[in-house]
Amino acid sequence: MLIVRKFLRDVAAVLGFVIICVVIGIAIFGPFLLPHPDLVFDSDILRRFEPPSAEFWFGTDNLGRDIFSRVIIGTRGALMVALTVVAIAIAIGVPLGIYAGYTTGWPAEVIMRVTDVFLAVPQLILALAIAQLAGRGLGSAMAALALTYWPFFCRTVYAETRRLRHTVFIEALQGLGASKTRILFVHVLPNVASPIIVRATVGMGFTILTTALLGFLGVGATPPNPDWGLAIAESREYLPDVWWAATFPGLAILITVLGFNLFGDGLRDLIDPKLRRSRS
Amino acid sequence: MSAAPILSLSDITTVYGGGKRAFGGPRAEVRAVDGVSLELREGEALGLVGESGCGKTTLAKTILGLLTEKSGSIRLGGQVVSGLRPEAARRARPSIHYVHQDPGAALDPWWTVGHALDETLRIHGVRDRRERAARIAEMLMAVGLDTSFLSRYPHELSGGQQRRIGLARILTLRPRIVILDEPTSGLDLSVQATVLGLFNDLRHRLGLTYLFVSHDLSVVRRMCDRVAIMYLGRIVEIGPTAQIFAAPAHHYTRALLAASPTLTPGSLDDMPSLRDDPPSPTAVPSGCAFRTRCAHADEQCRVERPDLAAVTDTAHGHLAACHHAFP
Numbered sequence: 001m002l003i004v005r006k007f008l009r010d011v012a013a014v015l016g017f018v019i020i021c022v023v024i025g026i027a028i029f030g031p032f033l034l035p036h037p038d039l040v041f042d043s044d045i046l047r048r049f050e051p052p053s054a055e056f057w058f059g060t061d062n063l064g065r066d067i068f069s070r071v072i073i074g075t076r077g078a079l080m081v082a083l084t085v086v087a088i089a090i091a092i093g094v095p096l097g098i099y100a101g102y103t104t105g106w107p108a109e110v111i112m113r114v115t116d117v118f119l120a121v122p123q124l125i126l127a128l129a130i131a132q133l134a135g136r137g138l139g140s141a142m143a144a145l146a147l148t149y150w151p152f153f154c155r156t157v158y159a160e161t162r163r164l165r166h167t168v169f170i171e172a173l174q175g176l177g178a179s180k181t182r183i184l185f186v187h188v189l190p191n192v193a194s195p196i197i198v199r200a201t202v203g204m205g206f207t208i209l210t211t212a213l214l215g216f217l218g219v220g221a222t223p224p225n226p227d228w229g230l231a232i233a234e235s236r237e238y239l240p241d242v243w244w245a246a247t248f249p250g251l252a253i254l255i256t257v258l259g260f261n262l263f264g265d266g267l268r269d270l271i272d273p274k275l276r277r278s279r280s
Numbered sequence: 281m282s283a284a285p286i287l288s289l290s291d292i293t294t295v296y297g298g299g300k301r302a303f304g305g306p307r308a309e310v311r312a313v314d315g316v317s318l319e320l321r322e323g324e325a326l327g328l329v330g331e332s333g334c335g336k337t338t339l340a341k342t343i344l345g346l347l348t349e350k351s352g353s354i355r356l357g358g359q360v361v362s363g364l365r366p367e368a369a370r371r372a373r374p375s376i377h378y379v380h381q382d383p384g385a386a387l388d389p390w391w392t393v394g395h396a397l398d399e400t401l402r403i404h405g406v407r408d409r410r411e412r413a414a415r416i417a418e419m420l421m422a423v424g425l426d427t428s429f430l431s432r433y434p435h436e437l438s439g440g441q442q443r444r445i446g447l448a449r450i451l452t453l454r455p456r457i458v459i460l461d462e463p464t465s466g467l468d469l470s471v472q473a474t475v476l477g478l479f480n481d482l483r484h485r486l487g488l489t490y491l492f493v494s495h496d497l498s499v500v501r502r503m504c505d506r507v508a509i510m511y512l513g514r515i516v517e518i519g520p521t522a523q524i525f526a527a528p529a530h531h532y533t534r535a536l537l538a539a540s541p542t543l544t545p546g547s548l549d550d551m552p553s554l555r556d557d558p559p560s561p562t563a564v565p566s567g568c569a570f571r572t573r574c575a576h577a578d579e580q581c582r583v584e585r586p587d588l589a590a591v592t593d594t595a596h597g598h599l600a601a602c603h604h605a606f607p
Contacts, residue, residue: 167385168380168382168385168386169388169389171386172378172386172387173388173403174370175346175378176370176377176403176404176453177370177371177374177403178403179367182403186399187388190390191388191390
């Protein structure tokens with residue numbers, strides 16, 4: 001397979017892919033491999049602020065909970081949140097973008113102007129405002145992120161669809177009498193799939209970062225959720241003496257986001273229909 | 281050739297732009313096709329010739345139905361099929377099909393040739409899978425390819441193969457009129473010759489009528505029974521190929537013929553060429569549109585727009601729109 005071989009030559013992308021695989025593996029199997037399953041949610045005040053050791057690899061936090069176990073448990077939450085947010089954003093943004101890109105007239109115009117308004121305001125600030133209004137909790141943080149992230153998909157898909165609308169093969173299909181539904185879903189959608197996939201991959205990392213940020217600012221996950229951002233926020237007041245309580249959740253965020261970004265960038269270089277070959 | 285017209289256009293005008301912007305004033309209107317009347321006779325090959333931007337492709341797309349004419353009427357086999365929005369127009373004109381200038385780009389890059397051909401038939405309601413396969417195999421054979429091409433992707437085909445696939449694609453739909461848009465552009469001469477031979481062969485075998493859009497006069501001369509010359513959206517001369525090439529009546533046709541290179545040594549040196557570029561279609565000159573580049577233009581050409589008229593009493597169907605036509 002040419003595509004696989006080309007991908008393997010891109011060291012950064014392979015590194016990203018490996019990181020993502022490891023992170024997903026941890027999310028799935030992590031809860032069964034915990035060194036201290038009892039110290040994820042239950043506190044042990046006598047053991048608070050123990051530095052990293054053979055027993056507690058990442059140390060313990062202010063309530064004596066095992067940070068390593070909490071980071072592992074937090075992986076699943078972070079991935080689930082990012083996946084849900086990106087999926088909802090795609091479900092809203094892609095159909096709107098395709099429709100607005102393929103048609104002309106006032107509905108398309110309205111969609112794109114609304115998109116512009118969303119894109120003009122920094123996503124984080126908008127999400128913060130919406131999450132604050134909706135009340136504290138992971139659910140409202142996710143809703144706020146999805147509601148502010150769909151315009152990015154809408155914009156990308158719109159631009160691609162606009163370009164495709166005037167290509168010869170779409171025109172040929174119109175000439176053959178193909179219906180609009182067929183052209184949009186059977187031909188335009190697969191052709192805009194690559195930028196969607198790339199944006200979704202990068203978006204996963206981005207959303208993990210923003211979720212953590214919302215958690216840090218106190219509008220996302222609520223205690224005792226092992227959310228990475230929340231863990232950093234809770235340990236902030238004990239810095240710099242208890243450096244391990246903030247460092248390890250921070251590293252988890254860093255590595256995961258890096259993995260998605262490297263892989264997303266690699267995909268962007270890779271996706272090109274010209275690389276497809278028939279089997280003959 | 282005195283066959284009945286299978287398609288007739290009368291006074292067709294197609295306009296780009298126009299209307300009003302959401303904010304601000306009206307948009308400029310470009311009359312890409314301006315009052316064209318044309319008849320296509322059963323079984324003939326009509327060449328449509330002109331410089332780039334003269335409206336040939338716009339006219340072809342109007343006939344196909346992808347562009348809606350602003351005024352005029354189109355009759356197909358005795359029925360009026362004009363004044364329809366694109367989707368309805370395509371349904372009303374199932375016997376007309378179009379082969380793109382770049383048939384490779386006319387195929388979805390993600391789909392194999394076989395998949396694309398199959399879809400073409402499915403769009404047209406051929407439900408039976410075996411019938412679709414049979415029709416595709418038959419037409420691939422007719423254009424000189426075999427079924428091994430079905431698993432290829434468009435970018436894996438050569439220029440000549442792309443032309444053949446493009447033709448096979450629409451022939452599976454059993455059209456009566458085929459519009460060929462620049463069918464030889466981008467092909468080298470040997471491939472051009474085989475492709476043109478194939479077009480001719482298929483026309484006689486399947487009883488097709490061709491509208492042959494091109495700017496290559498030598499190709500048109502070889503392929504077509506009649507030729508129509510277009511300039512800035514209007515037909516300025518139309519007639520049997522032999523007569524047009526032997527005795528062109530319009531000054532523009534003369535200039536076009538003179539501009540096509542020949543193999544005579546030294547002929548490039550004293551070639552009378554057309555002055556300047558054609559005027560912008562947004563500002564078509566008054567009267568005869570060609571007068572700004574015509575050496576014989578006078579006051580009458582400036583004031584009065586010439587209509588198509590018979591060149592001589594004896595010439596059958598040879599019309600030209602010029603005040604000072606050569607007899």
